[in-house]
Amino acid sequence: MLTVLGKDYISRIDNLNNEVWIDGKKIDGKISQHPAFKGVLKSKAALYDLSNANKETFTFTSHITNSEVNFAFKQPKTKKDLERRFVATKEWAQSNLGLLGRSPDYVNTGIMALGVANSIFHEDKKNYDKNIFNIYKMAMENDLSFTHTFINPQVNRSIGYYEDSDKIIAAKVIRETSDGIIVKGARLLATQGGITDEVLVLPSGGNFIEDAYVYAFSIPSNTPGLKFICRESFVNGESNFDYPLGSKFEEMDSIVVFDEVLVPWERVFLYKNLEIACNMFSETKFNTMLLFQAITRMIVKTEFILGLAETIVHSINIIEYQHVKDKLSEVISTLEIMKSLHLSSRFHSTLDHFNTMVPDYKPLNVAIYYYPRIYPRLIEIIQLLGGSGMILLPTEEQFQSPISSYLENYLQATNVNATDRVKLFRLAWDLCMSSFGTRQTQFERFFFGDPVRMGMGLYNSYPKESYVKLINDFLN
Ligand SMILES: Cc1cc2nc3c(=O)[nH]c(=O)nc-3n(C[C@H](O)[C@H](O)[C@H](O)COP(=O)(O)OP(=O)(O)OC[C@H]3O[C@@H](n4cnc5c(N)ncnc54)[C@H](O)[C@@H]3O)c2cc1C
Structure with a gap:
């Protein structure tokens, strides 16, 4: 049986009592009651409930745990498995319009990739391969949620x-004991840091000259010394x-601080091995599988943007203008490009030596090159189509006040009354502004990652030889 219902997930996170700091105060009591986290925790809980309501789509029977577990942990072995993963990921993302960038299936997909390919972490007289496999198994059994962090401040x-000053900034190993490694310093960022069961800490490039920076582990979010320092909340109200x-x-995004955190050896799956650190993301297909999830979510988000733009132009009746149709065509093209790239990755998937059916990395890599560049344009399109409607947005309270009749009259649109029009435009404003x-x-x-360096990565990894040969053959 799948272990976690939404309410179980929430009480589990509450019970962790993670050390989360916001507005200069440490959160005491239930984090699920805090205004900054209430909404997102409810939305995450809804995902667990969705899985329980439709087990056929969202669960599978694991031969590792001999139980029903979440779809994200399933090693895809066939093209059909990839299709099923795509459908499940898409339906989860639809429940939040693709706006939960770190729904639990994101990092859990990465945990699956690391767990299945655990042998690449093998080192004589160490248990790193077993450790990552056990983390994978434990995550599956308990339907855990993770945040991850891989960038230095x-x-x-x-x-x-x-970095070579005595005052440590980027998190590094400062000591080893018989129990584990002691980590001190910070990592730049963890989205949802403090509201997940675990933190997956991945090797961060940049300081690799020193062994103390070459490590990977996962620890519970309530490990002593681990602190999450949040930015200000963008929950501006509950309405x-x-x-x-x-x-x-x-x-929410937070800085992750390791205040001399003891990471037990059984939680460490990489240490001091630069070669593994440099190759692990490509060899385990970690990046490919994460992108498979992420591009699916981006498709859902683009569908939402298209629906929103189309509703706006009809509400104020501007659809007859050519430039309006042209702008909508830009959104449509983005959607179709993203869908095609994802389809291509599934169509050209191949089995690797871990017996994983791996989507083709090339189209996914193109999608992650393209979307960070086009997404701001999609947002701009909504702003351009909405005009002042994106700004003149009285609150719910105003609609219930003595001046509501003015609002009903002056804020009406051709095809919707004032209340519905403002509701629609507030949705657009909350997405864009x-x-x-x-x-x-x-x-x-x-x-x-940094889109500029991802662009370099795309160029470097793309096989170009056959196209150069074409030119040489032609010239000769
Ligand atoms: C909202 C949000 C949520 C995030 N969530 C997470 C998360 O959950 N977990 C996580 O680990 N990370 C997360 N990140 C961090 C993300 O991975 C980094 O923002 C990204 O890798 C870029 O690093 P940076 O922010 O340090 O920018 P920088 O690397 O500092 O880049 C700043 C600018 O400098 C340029 N630059 C810097 N170095 C170079 C170089 N070598 N060559 C060329 N140009 C360079 C960049 O192109 C860019 O213009 C998140 C970021 C954001 C904005």
Whole structure:
């Protein structure tokens, strides 16, 4: 039986009592009651309930745990498995319009990739391969949720910079004991840090000259010394009318501080091995599988944007203008490009030596090159189509006040009454212009890494030889 219902998930996170700091205060008591986290925890809980309501789509029987577990943990072995994963991921994302960038299936998919390919972590006289396999098994058995962190603090990004001051900034191993490694310092960011069961800490490039920076592990979010320092909350209120998206899907981002955290050896799956650190993401197909999830979510988000844009143009009756249709065509093209790239990755999938049916990385890599660049344009299109409607947005309270009749008259649109029109435009504003929406744009730009360096990665990894040969053959 699948272990976790939404309410179980919430009480589990409450009971962890993770050390989460917001607005200069440590959260005491239930984090699920805190205004900054209430909405997102409910939305995450809804995902667990969705799985329990439709087990055929969202669960499978694992031969490792001999139980029913969440779809994200399933090793795809056939093309049909990939199709099923696509459908399940898509339906989960639809429940939040693709706005939960780190729904539990995101990192859980990565845990699956690491767990299945555990042998690449093998080292003589160490248990690193077993450790990551056990983390995978435990995550499956308990339907755990993870945040992950892989970037060092943004102190100095110049080419030659290497942190060597006595005051530690980027998290590093400062001691080894018979129980484990002691980690001190910080990692730049973890979305949902503090509201997941575990934190997956992955090797971060940049400081690799020293062994102390070469490590990977997963630990419970309530491990002593582990602190999550949050940015300010973008939940501006609980009203569904006023803040339709932020009230439900504000994920929060936090700095992760390791204040001499003891990471038990059985939680470490990489240490001091630079070669594994450099190759693990490609060899385990970690990035490919994460992108499979992420591009699916982006498709759902683009469907939402298209639906929103189409509803707006009909509400104020601007569809007859050519430029309006042209702008909608840009959104349609984005959607079809993203869908085609994902389809291509499934169509060209191949079995690897771990017996995993791996989607083709090339189209997924193109999609993650393309979307961070096009997403801000999609947001701009909604802003251009909405005009002042994106700004003149009285609150729910105003509609219930003595001046509501003015609002009903002056804010009506051709095809909707004033209340529904403002409700629609507030949705658009929350996606494009509120603090929640602006963070969404920054998230899509950066969530898989710096787009500039990802572009370099695409060029470097793309097989170009056959096209060069074409030119040589022609010239000769
Ligand atoms: C909303 C949000 C949520 C996130 N969530 C997570 C998360 O859950 N977990 C996680 O681990 N990370 C997360 N990230 C971090 C994300 O991975 C990083 O933002 C991304 O890798 C870029 O790193 P950076 O922010 O340090 O930017 P930088 O690397 O500091 O880049 C800043 C600028 O400098 C340029 N630059 C820097 N170095 C170079 C270089 N070597 N060559 C060329 N140009 C360079 C960049 O192109 C960019 O213009 C999140 C980021 C955001 C914005």
